[in-house]
Amino acid sequence: MEEKWGISTIAIAMTDNSYAMKVQDILHRYANYIYGRLGLPSKCARFFIITVVFLGEEAKAKELVEALKKEVPEVRVGISSL
Numbered sequence: 001m002e003e004k005w006g007i008s009t010i011a012i013a014m015t016d017n018s019y020a021m022k023v024q025d026i027l028h029r030y031a032n033y034i035y036g037r038l039g040l041p042s043k044c045a046r047f048f049i050i051t052v053v054f055l056g057e058e059a060k061a062k063e064l065v066e067a068l069k070k071e072v073p074e075v076r077v078g079i080s081s082l
Contacts, residue, residue, distance in 0.1 A: 008054040008061035
């Protein structure tokens with residue numbers, strides 16, 4: 001069966017940016033699929049958001065989300081696919 005290709009947006013939120021390097025390491029593993037990313041720090045509100053635009057198979061996007069949840073359980077992760 002052929003994998004379904006698509007566009008996914010992955011949102012990563014954290015209240016402590018000390019996890020940023022762990023998140024960066026995981027994102028680097030999927031660099032070939034990442035079309036763009038945007039970091040939105042808010043030091044005064046104490047939250048940090050990274051939005052990732054992922055182009056590729058939905059299974060790979062879900063794999064990235066699961067890696068983030070497993071390896072950095074302190075962050076919140078959501079995904080939306082087209």
